[in-house]
Amino acid sequence: MPRMIQDVRWAALLSIVAATLACNQSSTAPHERFTLQARIAAADGSAAQALKADIAGTTLSAQTDAAGRFSLSAAPQGPATLHLSGPGVDTSIQLPGLDEGLSVRVAIGLSKEGQGNLKGQPEVNLRGTVASVNGNDLRIASSTVHVDENTEFDSAPSTLSQLVGQVVNVQGLQASNGSIQAANVKGNAKNPSIDFRAAIDSIAAPDLIAGGKTLHTTAATRIKVLGRDATFANLAVGQVGRFKGTVLADGSVLAENIETTAAAKPPPPPPPPPAPPVANAGAAQTVSSGAAVNLDGSASADATGIALNFQWTQTAGPLVTLSGATASNPFFTAPTVAFDQPAASLTFSLVVSDANGTSAPSTVSITVSPQPPPPPPAAPIADAGPDQAIASGAFVTLDGTASSDPAGLALTFAWTQTVSRRRSSPSRWW
CATH class of the missing domain: 2.60.40.10 (Immunoglobulins)
Known part of the structure; x- marks a missing residue:
């Protein structure tokens, strides 16, 4: 009996020490953020696309993709209200808890009226340090984890108190009060570290993306730029750096060290567009x-x-x-x-x-060019008729009727005597 009391005292002491350490390290612990992953289904079972999802009372928001999914990650919220809006949809769903280090997955079904409800309990994954044990309950960060005979351990401890101070990974279902019914507990789990080089793709304080990985910075993150101590404000897109940190449950990285050098060389400018064709309408x-x-x-x-x-x-x-x-x-x-x-x-x-x-x-x-002018008209042809031999004193008729005009125009006649001949004689004129 005294031995049992001594074990209980040691377990209580370890719990107090672990809880104190957890409180002292809360500002830099790798389980500060929560991650919410959701899939929204319409009344007919199809993916509910392009809906806005936001956490009431915060600026957190996302939009469902083609599969009806969205993801949010931020500082702990505790119990929260998820609001969904879009064409024919305006509904709020109560979430039991978005607590420290939790990765929460929920399935939501929409009615024909656009109202949403959780389909089953939220599935959770929690990575953190066991701060204390109370009966069959583990205290990890701000979450209470229930274990029972159905909970599987990868290495079952002889007593739960042996888990105090250890980093564990818990998988289970979240109850309406925010507690977790553990289905699996992996003890002695260490948060995997990461060390990689990449260029900074984008920055949204206090986070940044480098090499496709999301990095979270805190006041404890050590930052250097070109070998000199710097702050987050000195980081810039395009800088190439070395990043060290701890991989969190959602795959993001809690940054411990960031050292950047010169900015990456800008990509070569794109080739100029091909010149348009040249028209040639020919010579005049x-x-x-x-x-x-x-x-x-x-x-x-x-x-x-x-x-x-x-x-x-x-x-x-x-x-x-x-x-x-x-x-x-x-x-x-x-x-x-x-x-x-x-x-x-x-x-x-x-x-x-x-x-x-x-x-x-x-x-x-x-x-x-204009048409050539027409040729001048041909002159009429005069025909004074045949010569005549007549008697002296006879009446003579001149005949110009054989005169003509090629164009058939009417003629105007003008007779003129041009020669007068007489023959001399001693006695008379001719």
Whole structure:
């Protein structure tokens, strides 16, 4: 009996010492944060996507992904209210406890009315130091863990008091009062340490992400930049450093040492985009009235050699119809320009395009010459008729009816005597 009393006294003393140590180390213990992981199912069982999830009274929030899942990690909250909102959904779910070091997984089902309820008890994982033992209950951080004959130990202690001061990993279900019914307890578990080099990807004080890992810093985290003591404010995205710490239950790292050097070399600038193609509408032309005209865009080119798309547009001059506005060499018939009109000027714009962009327009001018003037009309032909021999004093009729005009126009006649001949005689005139 005295031996039993002595064992009890030693167990109580160990419990007091462990609890004191746990309190003194609470500011730097690796189990300061909680992690909440949830999956939300709609009334038909499908994943409830794009819902906003937030913890009432805090700024913590997340959004469900394509599988209806979200994750939150922050300082302990104790009992909390999870609020879900989205199209047709506005509901609150009471969570028993988001305590130190807890990784809590919950499944939530939504009704057709958009109200949510927990589907079963929350599953929890707790890593921490056993501060005290009270009967079948372990005190780890702020959580009470119940063990019974169904609890499995990887190395069963002869008495629970032997676990005081040890780091254990507990898996179980969380009751409505926040306590944990342990299904499995792994004793003598040491928080795995990590030591790696990486560049800082992003910073959101007091956390940062480096090499894809989330690191939590505290007042105890030792920080150096370029070999000199520094603060969290001296850290910058792109700095390359060495990170040492302890891996927490949720896979994040409680940083103990951060030493950064020069910033990582920036990636080379991206190559410039390929130049757009260049349009060439061809040389200016002078053509005859009514002639067939070929436009020539075949000199257009792209430096990468890919095929071009053509687009011709008439921008000035008498309107004509192109044989194909999207062809490289369309043709048209020049308008008719009368001989007594000025030459016509037609302007065409060519734009070419391809996957590299669209060219600046190229223009070409086509000058259409007027028709040649018609030949002058032929003069009428006068025909005074055949010669006549008549008697002296006779009436004479001249005959110009054989005169004509090639154009068939009416003629105007004008007779003129040009020669007068007389023959001398001693006695009379001829």
